[in-house]
């Protein structure tokens with residue numbers, strides 16, 4: 001990477017994992033607005049329904065964790081939490097049109113596999129008995145392999161899950177011990193064989209930047225991952241934010257790798273995965289070339305929602321249940337409270353526990369489509385977007401901060417190639433896709449939010 005490009009473009013810009021970014025959500029958005037947005041969502045695109053359940057509990061908290069995770073609750077709280085999830089479903093489902101189809105159900109956390117499979121199956125059934133699904137919907141769950149026996153994996157398969165995401169983080173038991181994480185109960189090869197025999201798709205999560213990890217040890221972990229051939233894998237860069245998660249301070253004492261060592265770990269992982277024929281998606285996702293995300297990327301049809309990357313086929317508007325869950329509807333975002341007791345008590349009182357959200361203007365809905373297309377596919381074809389959104393190219397460009405002179409500057413710096421029909425990120429420019437997206441974002445004209453740098 002040329003130093004001049006880094007000096008010029010390595011400036012704070014949104015990460016655009018949503019548009020507008022989550023730091024624009026505000027407390028002025030309330031549960032009545034959420035209900036209105038749900039009703040409107042019946043007539044909006046995409047038509048499909050995507051449901052998210054947040055299960056915040058873990059048997060043991062990993063020192064590095066930056067997720068909304070809490071230690072195991074009492075029996076009573078757990079029982080009330082599950083009952084609240086069912087009641088929240090009962091409050092939301094009557095607002096949804098029965099003609100819509102389910103494209104995704106996703107469980108995240110915390111560790112959703114903290115719940116007995118039977119409880120998860122009952123939540124699934126509660127939703128599935130009310131709607132049809134699209135052909136091959138995605139029913140997915142994040143799994144902590146440290147606590148899962150062969151019976152547990154088989155019960156999840158029996159409960160209808162067809163995509164399991166396994167939190168490996170690192171295969172080296174010494175690394176896992178120092179971060180207070182339990183190693184996989186079954187050898188990963190055995191887990192893969194159980195899942196493959198039932199045609200379940202496999203995702204794996206890895207994390208680099210932890211104590212005791214070295215360039216060589218993380219490469220070994222990624223090589224072992226390649227030998228297991230998961231359909232998708234993610235290499236998360238460890239985000240060290242002890243002011244937000246004080247438990248992470250313990251890792252400072254254990255000694256964290258330098259940022260130089262960290263970037264070498266990633267470079268090696270990237271090279272190993274590309275050589276093994278994995279396709280990088282975004283900055284840290286990799287997929288096999290027989291995965292539908294690969295085909296979607298080739299066709300410019302890759303999408304992203306808070307459940308992760310998806311295709312136009314599987315993308316639905318997201319209705320979230322549980323603490324911190326974010327619903328992602330055509331016209332609004334709505335986030336539930338992060339306080340478990342407040343969540344339970346509000347639901348028990350018949351109130352949807354929205355703590356913040358955002359109502360999108362029509363212009364912002366168009367800009368969201370443009371920015372998401374660019375961020376996922378590294379290109380924009382204005383005519384395709386016009387066909388998809390059923391409005392003219394000029395109307396789309398006017399909704400955004402599209403300025404040819406700004407794009408000419410990116411092109412002169414070798415970041416993009418563009419003409420009036422396309423924007424295409426160059427290979428060298430992909431690192432700065434956020435900067436190009438920000439140039440199309442009218443909210444950036446007068447923003448008071450703080451953002452991170454691309455590198």
Ligand SMILES: C[S@@+](CC[C@H](N)C(=O)[O-])C[C@H]1O[C@@H](n2cnc3c(N)ncnc32)[C@H](O)[C@@H]1O
Nearest residue numbers: 065066109110111142143144167205236238239
């Ligand atoms: C909710 S957890 C996955 C499910 C399950 N609890 C587990 O640990 O296997 C989601 C993922 O976030 C990633 N993660 C957690 N803390 C992180 C941090 N501080 N920085 C970057 N990634 C992190 C981990 O890779 C983890 O697999």
Ligand code: SF4
Nearest residue numbers: 058061062065069110
């Ligand atoms: S990484 Fe997973 S198991 Fe560990 S604390 Fe976070 S959510 Fe829980």
